Amino acid sequence: MVDVSLVSTPKKGVSVTVANVTRVYGGSFKALDDVSMKIEKGEFFSLLGPSGCGKTTLLRIIAGFDSPDSGDVFFDDKSILSLPPEKRSSNTVFQTYALFPHLTAYENIAFPLRLKKLDEKTVDERVMKYVRLVQLDEHMHKKPNMLSGGQKQRVAIARALINEPSVLLLDEPLSALDAKLRQNLLVELDEIHDKVGVTFIYVTHDQSEALSVSDRIAIINHGKVLQIGTPYEIYEAPATEFVARFIGETNIYDCTVLSCEQYGDEYMCLVDVPALDTKVWVTDWDPQDVGAELKFTIRPEKIQIVLSDEKVAHMDHLNVFKGIVDEPVYSGFQSKFYVKLANGETVKVFKQHSTFLDDGPEIEWKDSVSIAWRAVDGYLVKEKD
Amino acid sequence: MGRRIDKKRSVILGYSYSSPMGIWLSIFFVVPLSIIVAYSFMKKGLYGGVINEFSIKAYKDIFNPNFLSTVWRTLWISVLSTAICILISIPCSYAMARSKRQTLLLALVIIPFWTNSLIRIYAWINFLSTEGFFNNLLMSLGIISEPLSLIYNHFSVILVLIYMYLPFAILPIFTVIDKFDFSLLDAARDLGATKFMSFIKVMIPNIKSGITTALVFTFIPMFGAYEVPLLVGGMDSAMVGNIIVDQVQKTRNWPLAASFSVILTIVSMIGVIWVMRTSRNEVKMKKDNKIAEETFKKEAKV
Known part of the structure; x- marks a missing residue:
């Protein structure tokens, strides 16, 4: 894939601190509302959220194309707000690539060096280093309109890296590409990050992209940061209902905490879930007050599903329900089942397919099934975002 | 086999479809132009008209110092006015392209076209003359005590020429700036260019075709201008167009009138050929786009 040995000693980049940044458009619309975060040196950090959530605004503020109404942005411990974009040690990979149509791929990459009026030999050496990094040797003398989407993307990345920025800002760089190509480029991007070693700030609305490459993710909605954490933390312990729904798929219900006690490192709570007509055992990383109104969430792939004449393995704090398969959806490596419980509530269940012999009897439409999950697999989230 | 016949037939069909255009152009363009060229190589008749004899005297007469100075004046006035037109058009078009009231601004540029050009020139005469609006205003404000001579000189010719042909410069430049991807300027800034450098290195090369069109669209009519120097020019601001009418x-x-016309036509044609070359490059770019699309499709298949 990427020949990472071609790039010289990695620079470590800078840490980026966003302090209480607020940006208001048109007098009332808060694109960013008191946003704070600290992005570590050399980190691959993602800003994840639905379109219009403010993530691109934040990126543009860091790049210098927009300025906040209040708050500050620091590279290491220096405020950069007073610097114009060309004076900041950040470079951007734009969503639409923004390649200069009148210049070849080579000249696009050389653009920052030409501005510095470096001599031809130095320019050529440095351009070729990055041309090889992104594997564009064959195409470097083509104009952007002769390049495919993936190739344009590589030019954009090489051009953004050639100034050896301490922060690389990526604004949905893969969104214009088809799914397969996106996966390949994502892996390459990760390799480039490992070798170049500078801080990457990656804006995306695609949760699977963010989960697969990021060191940490900030989930943003309506201009507010809802949660900052590793992909594991965000998926397994979402802070709010929005995060739980936005990342992956989930079943989510209103609940009231009935009891809550220390249980190993975590807390074991019994909650009343009106939608399921029953009480459910669930663990949480934080203690919860008795009587608190929360949301209970269980990921579909963490629910076990068997035909109801089979036995569910018995253990403590196991939640078991009976139901009828309302809608089985076969999708290759897994099947999705929409299971209708006795009270009419539908629960999503994903079953990972295994080898033919281990897969158990086939579950079909209208089959009676038992579904079960362990308390540790459920999670409690805050109701309001 | 069938394909070859089809191709031959489609060529014939193509000619027949375009024949009305061909006939129209022959009658109203090629024939009159040929007559002018033919006249320019004939002897002059005593009371106008021509004598059917070959002569290049008309072309020799152009080199009369009086005429040469008029040609020179025409050239510098047209070049200067064109340059000012373009310099005004770029920021204007930029503002129009970025404005939310684009349609309104576009209408404001186009509406003066609906008024006869003579009327607009007379409006300028009223505005600029010694007893005109501008001088009266300045006098009543006490800024000047004597009227400025704003009219019947080179200044007024250049001013009114710019006014007349500004829309011809704004429209093509506006069209390219409107299509211009402004994120390219962000990209240039991001990569270390100052505002000015990103304009010079990124914006200008990408709106070049519009600027070329504007250059030709304004320079050609200005070079052949007739009524503007006649109505607002002074004794010494006659241009080639006025010579032709006088002759x-x-x-x-x-x-002689014909030979001057031929010169004007040649200058205009050079301009048109230049524009066609620029636009041909753009067509080539579009073709490249198609090829790229196909390679991309192939790649996607792989």
């Missing part, structure tokens, strides 16, 4: 109507030297 036809007053001096009655038709071959």
